[in-house]
Amino acid sequence: MGNAQSPRTDSPRFATASRAFTQKELEDLKLLFQSLATRSNSNGKYVSPSVFESFFGLRGPLGDRLFDLVTQKRKDQKLTYEDLVIAKGTYEKGTNEEIEGFIYQLLDVSDDGTLGRSDLESVLIAIFNYIFSSGNNEPGLDSHQDAVQIFVRAATFSENNEQFTYEDFKNWCTLLPSVRKFLGSLLMPPDIGRPGCQVPRLVYGENIDSNLVLLKKEYAWHLGGALPQHELEEWRLLYHSAINGLSFTTFLGNITIDGGPTVLIVKDKQGYIYGGYASQPLEKHGDFYGDLKSFLFQLYPKAAIFKPTGANNNIQWCAVNFSSESIPNGIGFGGRVNHFGLFISASFDQGQTFACTTFGSPCLSKVNRVDPEVIECWGVGAGQQERQSSNNNNNGSKGTVLDRFKEDRHMLNMVGLANSSD
Numbered sequence: 560m561g562n563a564q565s566p567r568t569d570s571p572r573f574a575t576a577s578r579a580f581t582q583k584e585l586e587d588l589k590l591l592f593q594s595l596a597t598r599s600n601s602n603g604k605y606v607s608p609s610v611f612e613s614f615f616g617l618r619g620p621l622g623d624r625l626f627d628l629v630t631q632k633r634k635d636q637k638l639t640y641e642d643l644v645i646a647k648g649t650y651e652k653g654t655n656e657e658i659e660g661f662i663y664q665l666l667d668v669s670d671d672g673t674l675g676r677s678d679l680e681s682v683l684i685a686i687f688n689y690i691f692s693s694g695n696n697e698p699g700l701d702s703h704q705d706a707v708q709i710f711v712r713a714a715t716f717s718e719n720n721e722q723f724t725y726e727d728f729k730n731w732c733t734l735l736p737s738v739r740k741f742l743g744s745l746l747m748p749p750d751i752g753r754p755g756c757q758v759p760r761l762v763y764g765e766n767i768d769s770n771l772v773l774l775k776k777e778y779a780w781h782l783g784g785a786l787p788q789h790e791l792e793e794w795r796l797l798y799h800s801a802i803n804g805l806s807f808t809t810f811l812g813n814i815t816i817d818g819g820p821t822v823l824i825v826k827d828k829q830g831y832i833y834g835g836y837a838s839q840p841l842e843k844h845g846d847f848y849g850d851l852k853s854f855l856f857q858l859y860p861k862a863a864i865f866k867p868t869g870a871n872n873n874i875q876w877c878a879v880n881f882s883s884e885s886i887p888n889g890i891g892f893g894g895r896v897n898h899f900g901l902f903i904s905a906s907f908d909q910g911q912t913f914a915c916t917t918f919g920s921p922c923l924s925k926v927n928r929v930d931p932e933v934i935e936c937w938g939v940g941a942g943q944q945e946r947q948s949s950n951n952n953n954n955g956s957k958g959t960v961l962d963r964f965k966e967d968r969h970m971l972n973m974v975g976l977a978n979s980s981d
């Protein structure tokens with residue numbers, strides 16, 4: 560790692576890394592290197608830091624750190640073709656442990672051998688600057704620093720609350736899948752839909768004050784890290800208690816019309832914001848239902864996602880007009896009856912959140928018995944009309960083979976094989 564010499568084409572690391580790629584992939588990497596080296600005015604010998612950071616869209620401490628790791632910490636400011644193959648072979652083709660080990664090193668932007676709070680803050684600032692200060696995206700919170708602290712609070716620091724160990728890092732990535740996706744795709748060209756960059760388009764009426772909406776863009780990006788690509792295009796505000804009133808009937812009516820997956824968000828009188836993603840439509844049941852795609856989450860004062868552990872199947876709850884005390888009317892996720900991971904009563908004036916094994920989640924608020932202040936719900940992915948239209952098209956003979964397999968082609972593009980399937 561500290562070798563002052565550029566790696567040779569006959570080096571064991573280069574030979575091992577090369578075997579992870581097809582001949583076409585190696586040719587594509589060679590063309591990419593030659594293009595960047597030409598821009599670096601190096602007679603085709605190496606890529607400069609400025610050209611590297613400009614191409615991959617990363618500047619500042621995170622871009623500098625990535626260049627340092629890719630060049631194997633030689634400090635000679637020269638990225639060779641062999642460097643590129645070795646780095647991508649480890650970072651994109653390696654085992655999960657190798658990839659996470661690379662990302663863990665990447666977080667040490669201060670390069671002092673110890674990961675701390677300031678390193679995480681620097682990395683998160685770089686992430687938010689990249690995602691929300693480019694293109695048509697605008698910051699969703701008053702400042703990136705607000706969002707940064709929400710995500711840093713999800714981290715656990717060992718050694719007197721200062722050192723961020725490898726185990727701490729892995730736990731942090733589990734709670735923040737969008738961060739993990741972004742940091743795991745930095746050597747992919749940014750113009751082909753880099754994973755971890757997708758922010759759903761939030762749609763609501765022009766007459767609605769955006770300050771009333773709980774779901775800021777940073778929050779939507781956070782939740783989107785746990786969802787498939789096809790659910791990240793558009794999210795529609797279906798219900799907001801300040802706009803639609805505290806009516807369970809209105810709530811269910813609006814949700815039923817949309818008929819798809821939903822994101823339920825609650826802000827309680829303690830100021831905490833949290834909720835649940837329901838992969839199955841919220842509709843009347845007398846017992847738990849749903850599948851393992853659902854999850855619970857926190858948005859403020861810290862961000863975290865809690866996916867099902869498989870301990871039980873008590874995923875979703877939606878009881879309407881039951882008279883039995885053993886079937887409480889309202890919406891819930893996880894845990895057990897009267898001891899839910901999250902539950903909002905049908906009156907919308909009270910709820911509960913307890914630690915539960917269903918999602919491995921803690922109490923989502925400051926207290927177990929919560930008083931909702933704001934309740935809102937979003938329809939995720941395609942609406943009912945779009946889904947019906949899509950189903951009709953799929954049942955017909957329209958569309959070419961390439962149209963039907965556009966997702967596969969998109970994945971090829973993401974790994975730099977745009978032309979290999981033509």
